[in-house]
Amino acid sequence: MSTSAITGTNSSNSSTSSTSSSSSTDVSKDEFLQLLVTQMQNQDPLDPTDNTEFLAQLAQFSSLEQMQNLNTTASTISQNQQILEGSSLVGKTVTGTDSSGNAVSGVVDSVTFTSTATTVNVNGTNVPLSNVSEVN
Secondary structure, eight states: OHHHHHHHHHHHHHHHHHHHTTSOHHHHHHHHHHHHHHHHHTSOTTSOOOHHHHHHHHHHHHHHHHHHHHHHHHHHHHHHHHHHHHHHTTTSEEEEEOTTSOEEEEEEEEEEEOSSOEEEEETTEEEEGGGEEEEO
């Protein structure tokens, strides 16, 4: 009887592992809590889960959540840094290559920010910020 509950929990754990890698952070948190509640509901009443084991699982969940928050913060800082770098180039003469590899040189007219990249507009040509090799 407890074997089937353990098997059921393991199969849920397997599906949680496979879906959490491709899903968003909120879903994986919910799945983890759902798994924890299911584990508590299906535990053997004559041999309940040890308090230290339960606390260890909660600590792991808290640690995971904090790492995800740290990752989000680092990503935001990186995006803000690119925005600052790009905006500081407006009006300056730069040299670099466009996305096709063609050499471009001139004054930066504007900066475009997207979720994937920051580009500077030099004489009507978009140059990825990472391809700027010289600033005068």
